Amino acid sequence: MNAHRAHSPQTHPVFCTIVPPHLLDQVSRNSDEVLSRPARRTLERDATQRTRRQITTVRHGLLSAAPVAPDIDPADRKPQRTISDAENKETLPGKTVREEGSEPVQDASVNRAYAGLGATFELFLSVYDRYSIDGAGLALDATVHYGEEYANAFWDGERMVFGDGDGELFRDFTLPVDVIGHELTHGVTQYSANLEYQGQSGALNESVSDVFGALIKQHSLGQSAQDADWLIGSGLFTDRVEGQALRSMKAPGTAYHDDVLGKDPQPAKMEDYVNTGADNGGVHINSGIPNHAFYTLAMELGGNAWERAGQIWYDTLTGGSLQPDTDFATFATATTEAAKSRYGDGSDEHEAVRKCWSEVGVTAR
Amino acid sequence: MRITVIRTGGFGGLTRRATLQTAGRPDAEELAHLADQAVREGLGEAPMGVPDGFHYEVRVESEGSAATAHFADPKLTEAQSALVRKVLKEGA
Numbered sequence: 001m002n003a004h005r006a007h008s009p010q011t012h013p014v015f016c017t018i019v020p021p022h023l024l025d026q027v028s029r030n031s032d033e034v035l036s037r038p039a040r041r042t043l044e045r046d047a048t049q050r051t052r053r054q055i056t057t058v059r060h061g062l063l064s065a066a067p068v069a070p071d072i073d074p075a076d077r078k079p080q081r082t083i084s085d086a087e088n089k090e091t092l093p094g095k096t097v098r099e100e101g102s103e104p105v106q107d108a109s110v111n112r113a114y115a116g117l118g119a120t121f122e123l124f125l126s127v128y129d130r131y132s133i134d135g136a137g138l139a140l141d142a143t144v145h146y147g148e149e150y151a152n153a154f155w156d157g158e159r160m161v162f163g164d165g166d167g168e169l170f171r172d173f174t175l176p177v178d179v180i181g182h183e184l185t186h187g188v189t190q191y192s193a194n195l196e197y198q199g200q201s202g203a204l205n206e207s208v209s210d211v212f213g214a215l216i217k218q219h220s221l222g223q224s225a226q227d228a229d230w231l232i233g234s235g236l237f238t239d240r241v242e243g244q245a246l247r248s249m250k251a252p253g254t255a256y257h258d259d260v261l262g263k264d265p266q267p268a269k270m271e272d273y274v275n276t277g278a279d280n281g282g283v284h285i286n287s288g289i290p291n292h293a294f295y296t297l298a299m300e301l302g303g304n305a306w307e308r309a310g311q312i313w314y315d316t317l318t319g320g321s322l323q324p325d326t327d328f329a330t331f332a333t334a335t336t337e338a339a340k341s342r343y344g345d346g347s348d349e350h351e352a353v354r355k356c357w358s359e360v361g362v363t364a365r
Numbered sequence: 366m367r368i369t370v371i372r373t374g375g376f377g378g379l380t381r382r383a384t385l386q387t388a389g390r391p392d393a394e395e396l397a398h399l400a401d402q403a404v405r406e407g408l409g410e411a412p413m414g415v416p417d418g419f420h421y422e423v424r425v426e427s428e429g430s431a432a433t434a435h436f437a438d439p440k441l442t443e444a445q446s447a448l449v450r451k452v453l454k455e456g457a
Contacts, residue, residue, distance in 0.1 A: 031388045054404070090439065090441060090446055092439060146449065147446075148438075149450075151375075152375045152376055152377075152417065152418075152419055152438070153376050153417060154375075154415055154416060154417035154418040154419075154438060154439070155415060155416045155417060156415045156418070157415060161439065173376070179376065182376070182417075183416075183417065186416040186417070194438070197416055205416065206416075209416075231367060231375070233376070246376065261379060262379075265378075278373040278374075278420075279373050279374045279378045279380075279420075280374065280413075280414075280420075282377075282378070283374075283378070284374070284375075284377065284378025285378055364404055
Protein backbone atom coordinates (compact mmCIF):
# COMPACT_ATOMS: atom_id res chain seq x y z
CA MET A 1 0.00 0.00 0.00
CA ASN A 2 2.80 2.37 0.85
CA ALA A 3 4.35 1.65 -2.51
CA HIS A 4 1.11 2.61 -4.24
CA ARG A 5 0.90 5.86 -2.43
CA ALA A 6 4.43 6.73 -3.34
CA HIS A 7 3.56 6.28 -7.00
CA SER A 8 0.26 8.08 -7.13
CA PRO A 9 1.46 11.71 -7.35
CA GLN A 10 3.11 11.15 -10.72
CA THR A 11 -0.30 11.05 -12.34
CA HIS A 12 -1.59 14.26 -10.86
CA PRO A 13 -2.71 16.38 -13.76
CA VAL A 14 -0.86 19.57 -14.48
CA PHE A 15 -3.47 21.75 -12.85
CA CYS A 16 -2.58 20.14 -9.57
CA THR A 17 0.88 21.58 -9.50
CA ILE A 18 -0.43 24.71 -7.90
CA VAL A 19 -1.28 22.59 -4.91
CA PRO A 20 1.47 22.90 -2.30
CA PRO A 21 3.49 19.68 -1.98
CA HIS A 22 2.24 19.00 1.51
CA LEU A 23 -1.29 18.85 0.12
CA LEU A 24 -0.52 16.48 -2.72
CA ASP A 25 -1.08 13.50 -0.51
CA GLN A 26 -4.61 14.62 0.14
CA VAL A 27 -5.54 14.89 -3.49
CA SER A 28 -6.51 11.27 -3.92
CA ARG A 29 -9.00 11.73 -1.10
CA ASN A 30 -10.28 15.06 -2.40
CA SER A 31 -14.01 15.48 -2.66
CA ASP A 32 -13.60 17.14 -6.06
CA GLU A 33 -13.77 14.27 -8.53
CA VAL A 34 -11.57 15.95 -11.14
CA LEU A 35 -8.74 16.06 -8.66
CA SER A 36 -9.25 12.80 -6.87
CA ARG A 37 -10.38 10.48 -9.62
CA PRO A 38 -7.08 10.26 -11.56
CA ALA A 39 -5.16 9.64 -8.37
CA ARG A 40 -7.61 7.04 -7.10
CA ARG A 41 -7.78 5.30 -10.42
CA THR A 42 -4.02 5.09 -10.54
CA LEU A 43 -4.02 3.49 -7.14
CA GLU A 44 -6.36 0.86 -8.53
CA ARG A 45 -4.28 0.37 -11.66
CA ASP A 46 -1.17 0.02 -9.61
CA ALA A 47 -2.45 -3.25 -8.27
CA THR A 48 -2.38 -4.80 -11.73
CA GLN A 49 0.55 -2.91 -13.15
CA ARG A 50 2.87 -3.08 -10.19
CA THR A 51 5.56 -4.96 -12.06
CA ARG A 52 5.65 -2.38 -14.82
CA ARG A 53 5.85 0.61 -12.59
CA GLN A 54 8.51 3.21 -12.90
CA ILE A 55 10.91 4.35 -10.30
CA THR A 56 9.89 7.67 -8.92
CA THR A 57 12.28 10.29 -7.77
CA VAL A 58 11.76 13.24 -5.51
CA ARG A 59 12.52 16.46 -7.31
CA HIS A 60 11.77 20.08 -6.54
CA GLY A 61 9.53 19.03 -3.68
CA LEU A 62 7.24 17.15 -6.04
CA LEU A 63 7.24 13.50 -6.87
CA SER A 64 7.74 12.91 -10.54
CA ALA A 65 8.55 10.12 -12.89
CA ALA A 66 11.96 9.35 -14.32
CA PRO A 67 11.27 7.31 -17.46
CA VAL A 68 12.73 3.89 -16.96
CA ALA A 69 12.35 1.12 -19.50
CA PRO A 70 9.84 -1.24 -17.95
CA ASP A 71 10.83 -4.84 -17.53
CA ILE A 72 8.91 -6.04 -20.55
CA ASP A 73 9.92 -7.55 -23.88
CA PRO A 74 9.97 -4.71 -26.47
CA ALA A 75 7.94 -6.90 -28.82
CA ASP A 76 5.17 -7.02 -26.23
CA ARG A 77 4.88 -3.26 -25.97
CA LYS A 78 1.46 -2.78 -27.50
CA PRO A 79 -1.12 -0.06 -27.01
CA GLN A 80 -4.06 -0.81 -24.76
CA ARG A 81 -6.85 1.32 -26.18
CA THR A 82 -10.46 1.74 -25.07
CA ILE A 83 -12.85 4.07 -26.86
CA SER A 84 -16.09 5.10 -25.16
CA ASP A 85 -19.16 6.89 -26.46
CA ALA A 86 -20.70 9.64 -24.31
CA GLU A 87 -23.81 9.51 -26.53
CA ASN A 88 -23.98 13.32 -26.58
CA LYS A 89 -24.18 13.60 -22.82
CA GLU A 90 -21.54 15.20 -20.62
CA THR A 91 -20.97 12.15 -18.49
CA LEU A 92 -17.58 10.45 -18.56
CA PRO A 93 -16.43 7.92 -19.57
CA GLY A 94 -19.60 6.82 -21.40
CA LYS A 95 -20.30 3.41 -22.92
CA THR A 96 -17.37 1.26 -24.10
CA VAL A 97 -17.66 0.82 -27.88
CA ARG A 98 -14.26 -0.39 -29.05
CA GLU A 99 -11.44 -2.12 -27.22
CA GLU A 100 -7.89 -3.09 -28.14
CA GLY A 101 -7.76 -5.59 -30.96
CA SER A 102 -11.45 -5.45 -31.77
CA GLU A 103 -12.72 -4.87 -35.30
CA PRO A 104 -13.62 -1.39 -36.59
CA VAL A 105 -17.17 -0.32 -35.82
CA GLN A 106 -19.72 1.59 -37.93
CA ASP A 107 -19.00 4.87 -36.15
CA ALA A 108 -16.16 6.73 -37.92
CA SER A 109 -15.41 8.94 -34.89
CA VAL A 110 -14.70 5.84 -32.82
CA ASN A 111 -12.39 4.41 -35.46
CA ARG A 112 -10.57 7.71 -35.94
CA ALA A 113 -9.96 8.04 -32.21
CA TYR A 114 -8.74 4.43 -32.08
CA ALA A 115 -6.37 4.97 -35.03
CA GLY A 116 -5.17 8.34 -33.70
CA LEU A 117 -4.30 6.84 -30.32
CA GLY A 118 -2.43 4.12 -32.19
CA ALA A 119 -0.48 6.64 -34.29
CA THR A 120 0.48 8.58 -31.17
CA PHE A 121 1.53 5.44 -29.29
CA GLU A 122 3.57 4.38 -32.33
CA LEU A 123 5.48 7.67 -32.63
CA PHE A 124 6.44 7.77 -28.97
CA LEU A 125 7.46 4.10 -28.96
CA SER A 126 9.27 3.75 -32.26
CA VAL A 127 10.98 7.13 -32.35
CA TYR A 128 11.56 8.00 -28.68
CA ASP A 129 11.38 4.53 -27.10
CA ARG A 130 8.61 5.70 -24.79
CA TYR A 131 6.13 3.00 -23.84
CA SER A 132 2.80 4.84 -23.80
CA ILE A 133 2.22 8.27 -22.27
CA ASP A 134 3.66 7.42 -18.86
CA GLY A 135 6.58 5.38 -20.22
CA ALA A 136 5.18 2.33 -18.45
CA GLY A 137 2.43 1.08 -20.73
CA LEU A 138 -0.49 3.09 -19.38
CA ALA A 139 -3.79 2.22 -21.04
CA LEU A 140 -5.03 4.85 -23.52
CA ASP A 141 -8.62 5.91 -23.07
CA ALA A 142 -10.76 8.25 -25.14
CA THR A 143 -14.37 9.34 -25.18
CA VAL A 144 -16.09 10.53 -28.36
CA HIS A 145 -19.46 12.25 -28.94
CA TYR A 146 -19.09 14.26 -25.74
CA GLY A 147 -21.91 16.77 -25.20
CA GLU A 148 -24.31 18.30 -27.67
CA GLU A 149 -22.82 20.19 -30.60
CA TYR A 150 -19.71 20.41 -28.47
CA ALA A 151 -16.93 22.21 -30.35
CA ASN A 152 -13.90 21.15 -28.38
CA ALA A 153 -11.53 18.40 -27.31
CA PHE A 154 -9.71 18.23 -23.99
CA TRP A 155 -7.54 16.11 -21.72
CA ASP A 156 -9.18 15.57 -18.32
CA GLY A 157 -6.11 14.21 -16.58
CA GLU A 158 -6.74 10.61 -17.54
CA ARG A 159 -8.52 10.48 -20.90
CA MET A 160 -8.99 12.36 -24.13
CA VAL A 161 -12.46 13.73 -24.72
CA PHE A 162 -13.81 14.74 -28.15
CA GLY A 163 -16.91 16.65 -29.14
CA ASP A 164 -18.73 16.42 -32.48
CA GLY A 165 -18.30 20.13 -33.24
CA ASP A 166 -21.19 22.56 -33.57
CA GLY A 167 -21.61 21.95 -37.30
CA GLU A 168 -21.69 25.72 -37.84
CA LEU A 169 -18.00 26.51 -37.47
CA PHE A 170 -16.40 23.32 -36.27
CA ARG A 171 -16.56 19.74 -37.45
CA ASP A 172 -15.87 16.57 -35.46
CA PHE A 173 -12.77 17.01 -33.30
CA THR A 174 -11.58 13.47 -34.05
CA LEU A 175 -10.96 14.46 -37.69
CA PRO A 176 -7.42 15.89 -37.46
CA VAL A 177 -4.89 13.35 -36.18
CA ASP A 178 -2.78 16.21 -34.82
CA VAL A 179 -5.65 17.12 -32.46
CA ILE A 180 -5.68 13.56 -31.12
CA GLY A 181 -1.88 13.65 -30.78
CA HIS A 182 -2.11 17.05 -29.08
CA GLU A 183 -4.47 15.73 -26.41
CA LEU A 184 -2.42 12.60 -25.71
CA THR A 185 0.74 14.68 -25.46
CA HIS A 186 -0.89 16.56 -22.57
CA GLY A 187 -0.71 13.16 -20.90
CA VAL A 188 2.98 12.78 -21.72
CA THR A 189 3.67 16.23 -20.28
CA GLN A 190 1.64 15.41 -17.18
CA TYR A 191 3.81 12.33 -16.60
CA SER A 192 7.10 14.13 -17.30
CA ALA A 193 7.81 17.87 -16.93
CA ASN A 194 4.29 18.48 -15.57
CA LEU A 195 4.32 22.06 -16.83
CA GLU A 196 1.83 24.16 -14.94
CA TYR A 197 -1.11 25.13 -17.16
CA GLN A 198 -0.81 28.86 -16.57
CA GLY A 199 1.17 31.73 -18.09
CA GLN A 200 4.45 30.88 -19.85
CA SER A 201 4.70 27.32 -18.51
CA GLY A 202 1.11 26.83 -19.68
CA ALA A 203 1.97 28.16 -23.14
CA LEU A 204 4.92 25.74 -23.19
CA ASN A 205 2.58 22.89 -22.18
CA GLU A 206 0.31 23.88 -25.09
CA SER A 207 3.23 24.25 -27.48
CA VAL A 208 4.67 20.84 -26.62
CA SER A 209 1.26 19.36 -27.43
CA ASP A 210 1.17 21.20 -30.76
CA VAL A 211 4.74 20.13 -31.58
CA PHE A 212 4.14 16.43 -30.98
CA GLY A 213 0.64 16.64 -32.46
CA ALA A 214 2.22 17.98 -35.67
CA LEU A 215 5.00 15.36 -35.52
CA ILE A 216 2.46 12.54 -35.15
CA LYS A 217 0.72 13.77 -38.29
CA GLN A 218 3.98 14.15 -40.21
CA HIS A 219 5.24 10.75 -39.02
CA SER A 220 2.03 8.97 -40.03
CA LEU A 221 2.05 10.69 -43.45
CA GLY A 222 5.80 10.23 -43.94
CA GLN A 223 6.22 13.98 -44.51
CA SER A 224 9.51 15.84 -44.15
CA ALA A 225 9.67 19.26 -42.47
CA GLN A 226 9.65 20.91 -45.89
CA ASP A 227 6.57 19.00 -47.06
CA ALA A 228 4.48 19.47 -43.92
CA ASP A 229 1.80 22.16 -43.58
CA TRP A 230 2.69 22.89 -39.92
CA LEU A 231 -0.98 23.62 -39.21
CA ILE A 232 -2.82 22.56 -36.07
CA GLY A 233 -6.42 21.53 -36.51
CA SER A 234 -6.52 21.54 -40.29
CA GLY A 235 -9.88 20.05 -41.35
CA LEU A 236 -11.74 21.23 -38.24
CA PHE A 237 -13.37 24.28 -39.78
CA THR A 238 -16.55 24.00 -41.81
CA ASP A 239 -16.66 25.61 -45.24
CA ARG A 240 -18.21 28.74 -43.71
CA VAL A 241 -15.02 29.68 -41.89
CA GLU A 242 -12.36 31.80 -43.54
CA GLY A 243 -9.28 29.97 -42.39
CA GLN A 244 -7.09 26.93 -42.82
CA ALA A 245 -6.75 25.74 -39.23
CA LEU A 246 -6.68 26.92 -35.62
CA ARG A 247 -2.96 27.57 -35.46
CA SER A 248 0.02 27.81 -37.78
CA MET A 249 3.46 26.93 -36.45
CA LYS A 250 4.99 28.20 -39.66
CA ALA A 251 3.30 31.59 -39.49
CA PRO A 252 1.57 32.15 -36.14
CA GLY A 253 -1.22 34.72 -36.44
CA THR A 254 -2.22 33.72 -39.98
CA ALA A 255 -4.25 30.52 -39.47
CA TYR A 256 -7.66 32.18 -39.78
CA HIS A 257 -9.29 35.56 -40.32
CA ASP A 258 -13.02 35.22 -40.10
CA ASP A 259 -16.10 37.41 -39.49
CA VAL A 260 -17.27 35.29 -36.59
CA LEU A 261 -14.03 33.91 -35.16
CA GLY A 262 -12.00 37.07 -35.66
CA LYS A 263 -8.31 36.93 -36.49
CA ASP A 264 -5.79 34.35 -35.27
CA PRO A 265 -4.21 36.17 -32.26
CA GLN A 266 -1.00 34.16 -32.02
CA PRO A 267 2.33 36.00 -31.83
CA ALA A 268 5.49 34.53 -33.40
CA LYS A 269 7.91 36.66 -31.43
CA MET A 270 8.48 37.52 -27.79
CA GLU A 271 8.02 41.26 -28.39
CA ASP A 272 4.39 40.50 -29.27
CA TYR A 273 3.71 38.33 -26.20
CA VAL A 274 0.07 38.80 -25.17
CA ASN A 275 -0.64 39.58 -21.53
CA THR A 276 -4.15 38.46 -20.70
CA GLY A 277 -6.04 36.91 -17.83
CA ALA A 278 -8.26 34.81 -20.07
CA ASP A 279 -7.40 31.27 -21.15
CA ASN A 280 -5.12 30.67 -18.14
CA GLY A 281 -3.01 33.64 -19.23
CA GLY A 282 -3.28 33.11 -22.97
CA VAL A 283 -1.82 29.60 -23.07
CA HIS A 284 -3.32 29.00 -26.55
CA ILE A 285 -2.11 32.39 -27.76
CA ASN A 286 1.49 32.66 -26.58
CA SER A 287 2.23 29.05 -27.54
CA GLY A 288 2.81 30.61 -30.98
CA ILE A 289 6.26 31.75 -29.84
CA PRO A 290 7.76 28.35 -28.85
CA ASN A 291 5.79 26.77 -31.73
CA HIS A 292 7.56 29.01 -34.21
CA ALA A 293 10.93 28.34 -32.55
CA PHE A 294 10.40 24.61 -33.10
CA TYR A 295 9.32 25.14 -36.70
CA THR A 296 12.43 27.26 -37.33
CA LEU A 297 14.65 24.55 -35.85
CA ALA A 298 12.99 21.78 -37.87
CA MET A 299 13.37 23.73 -41.12
CA GLU A 300 16.97 24.62 -40.36
CA LEU A 301 17.85 20.96 -39.72
CA GLY A 302 15.72 19.69 -42.61
CA GLY A 303 14.64 16.10 -43.18
CA ASN A 304 12.10 14.51 -40.86
CA ALA A 305 11.20 16.86 -38.03
CA TRP A 306 10.52 14.02 -35.59
CA GLU A 307 14.14 12.87 -35.85
CA ARG A 308 16.57 15.49 -34.57
CA ALA A 309 14.33 18.48 -33.77
CA GLY A 310 11.71 16.22 -32.13
CA GLN A 311 14.37 14.30 -30.23
CA ILE A 312 15.76 17.52 -28.73
CA TRP A 313 12.28 18.62 -27.61
CA TYR A 314 11.54 15.13 -26.27
CA ASP A 315 14.83 15.03 -24.34
CA THR A 316 14.02 18.44 -22.88
CA LEU A 317 10.49 17.47 -21.84
CA THR A 318 11.50 14.20 -20.20
CA GLY A 319 15.06 14.93 -19.10
CA GLY A 320 14.15 16.04 -15.60
CA SER A 321 15.59 19.56 -15.76
CA LEU A 322 12.29 21.41 -16.17
CA GLN A 323 10.35 22.71 -13.21
CA PRO A 324 6.54 22.99 -13.39
CA ASP A 325 6.77 26.80 -13.60
CA THR A 326 9.43 26.87 -16.36
CA ASP A 327 9.32 30.03 -18.48
CA PHE A 328 10.30 30.48 -22.14
CA ALA A 329 13.89 31.54 -21.40
CA THR A 330 14.49 28.56 -19.11
CA PHE A 331 12.94 26.21 -21.63
CA ALA A 332 15.17 27.68 -24.35
CA THR A 333 18.21 27.02 -22.17
CA ALA A 334 17.06 23.47 -21.51
CA THR A 335 16.62 22.72 -25.23
CA THR A 336 20.08 24.15 -25.93
CA GLU A 337 21.55 21.93 -23.22
CA ALA A 338 19.63 18.92 -24.55
CA ALA A 339 20.99 19.50 -28.07
CA LYS A 340 24.50 19.89 -26.73
CA SER A 341 24.31 16.77 -24.66
CA ARG A 342 22.88 14.57 -27.44
CA TYR A 343 24.67 15.98 -30.50
CA GLY A 344 27.76 17.65 -29.04
CA ASP A 345 28.96 21.14 -28.14
CA GLY A 346 29.05 23.30 -31.26
CA SER A 347 27.25 20.68 -33.36
CA ASP A 348 24.89 21.82 -36.11
CA GLU A 349 21.95 20.84 -33.90
CA HIS A 350 23.32 22.82 -30.95
CA GLU A 351 23.81 25.93 -33.09
CA ALA A 352 20.42 25.54 -34.76
CA VAL A 353 18.64 25.45 -31.40
CA ARG A 354 20.35 28.66 -30.27
CA LYS A 355 19.40 30.28 -33.54
CA CYS A 356 15.76 29.22 -33.43
CA TRP A 357 15.22 30.94 -30.08
CA SER A 358 16.98 34.11 -31.12
CA GLU A 359 14.73 34.09 -34.20
CA VAL A 360 11.65 34.42 -31.94
CA GLY A 361 13.29 36.89 -29.57
CA VAL A 362 13.75 34.57 -26.60
CA THR A 363 17.12 34.83 -24.87
CA ALA A 364 18.29 31.66 -23.18
CA ARG A 365 19.42 32.13 -19.57
CA MET B 366 -33.25 39.29 -16.21
CA ARG B 367 -30.09 39.60 -18.27
CA ILE B 368 -27.83 36.57 -18.56
CA THR B 369 -24.31 36.82 -20.01
CA VAL B 370 -22.04 33.88 -20.74
CA ILE B 371 -18.35 34.34 -21.54
CA ARG B 372 -16.63 31.18 -22.67
CA THR B 373 -12.82 31.16 -22.85
CA GLY B 374 -10.07 28.57 -23.34
CA GLY B 375 -10.72 25.36 -25.21
CA PHE B 376 -8.49 23.79 -27.84
CA GLY B 377 -8.73 26.92 -29.97
CA GLY B 378 -8.38 29.45 -27.15
CA LEU B 379 -11.30 31.37 -28.65
CA THR B 380 -13.53 33.64 -26.61
CA ARG B 381 -17.30 33.55 -27.13
CA ARG B 382 -19.65 35.91 -25.42
CA ALA B 383 -23.44 36.10 -25.58
CA THR B 384 -26.17 37.88 -23.64
CA LEU B 385 -29.79 36.88 -23.41
CA GLN B 386 -32.64 39.02 -22.10
CA THR B 387 -35.38 36.94 -20.57
CA ALA B 388 -38.02 39.71 -20.69
CA GLY B 389 -40.76 38.91 -23.17
CA ARG B 390 -39.65 35.34 -23.73
CA PRO B 391 -42.16 32.55 -23.18
CA ASP B 392 -39.52 30.60 -21.26
CA ALA B 393 -38.49 33.59 -19.08
CA GLU B 394 -39.44 31.95 -15.82
CA GLU B 395 -37.77 28.68 -16.71
CA LEU B 396 -34.59 30.53 -17.72
CA ALA B 397 -34.57 32.51 -14.48
CA HIS B 398 -34.76 29.30 -12.47
CA LEU B 399 -32.01 27.74 -14.55
CA ALA B 400 -29.78 30.79 -14.15
CA ASP B 401 -30.34 30.96 -10.39
CA GLN B 402 -29.50 27.30 -10.01
CA ALA B 403 -26.46 27.46 -12.29
CA VAL B 404 -25.04 30.43 -10.39
CA ARG B 405 -25.78 28.89 -7.00
CA GLU B 406 -23.88 25.79 -8.07
CA GLY B 407 -20.92 27.83 -9.34
CA LEU B 408 -20.13 30.23 -6.53
CA GLY B 409 -16.65 30.41 -5.07
CA GLU B 410 -13.29 30.63 -6.75
CA ALA B 411 -12.91 30.00 -10.47
CA PRO B 412 -11.75 26.40 -10.91
CA MET B 413 -8.41 25.65 -12.62
CA GLY B 414 -10.10 23.43 -15.21
CA VAL B 415 -8.25 20.92 -17.38
CA PRO B 416 -5.92 21.25 -20.42
CA ASP B 417 -7.95 22.52 -23.39
CA GLY B 418 -11.13 22.59 -21.32
CA PHE B 419 -13.57 25.50 -21.65
CA HIS B 420 -13.92 28.05 -18.85
CA TYR B 421 -17.22 29.82 -18.31
CA GLU B 422 -18.13 33.05 -16.60
CA VAL B 423 -21.83 33.62 -16.11
CA ARG B 424 -23.29 36.95 -15.03
CA VAL B 425 -26.91 37.24 -14.03
CA GLU B 426 -28.36 40.73 -13.56
CA SER B 427 -31.87 41.58 -12.48
CA GLU B 428 -33.51 44.54 -10.79
CA GLY B 429 -30.36 46.05 -9.38
CA SER B 430 -28.90 42.79 -8.18
CA ALA B 431 -26.08 40.92 -9.91
CA ALA B 432 -24.29 37.64 -9.41
CA THR B 433 -21.31 36.08 -11.15
CA ALA B 434 -20.25 32.45 -11.21
CA HIS B 435 -17.33 30.58 -12.76
CA PHE B 436 -17.14 27.00 -13.85
CA ALA B 437 -15.01 24.80 -16.09
CA ASP B 438 -15.36 21.65 -18.16
CA PRO B 439 -15.82 18.80 -17.52
CA LYS B 440 -17.41 19.64 -14.18
CA LEU B 441 -20.57 21.44 -15.18
CA THR B 442 -23.81 20.58 -13.43
CA GLU B 443 -26.83 19.85 -15.60
CA ALA B 444 -28.22 23.33 -14.99
CA GLN B 445 -24.93 25.02 -15.86
CA SER B 446 -24.54 22.99 -19.01
CA ALA B 447 -28.11 23.68 -20.14
CA LEU B 448 -27.83 27.41 -19.39
CA VAL B 449 -24.53 27.82 -21.21
CA ARG B 450 -25.83 25.98 -24.28
CA LYS B 451 -29.01 28.05 -24.36
CA VAL B 452 -27.36 31.45 -23.94
CA LEU B 453 -24.53 30.79 -26.42
CA LYS B 454 -27.02 29.50 -28.96
CA GLU B 455 -29.86 31.97 -28.57
CA GLY B 456 -28.18 35.02 -27.07
CA ALA B 457 -26.59 37.87 -28.96
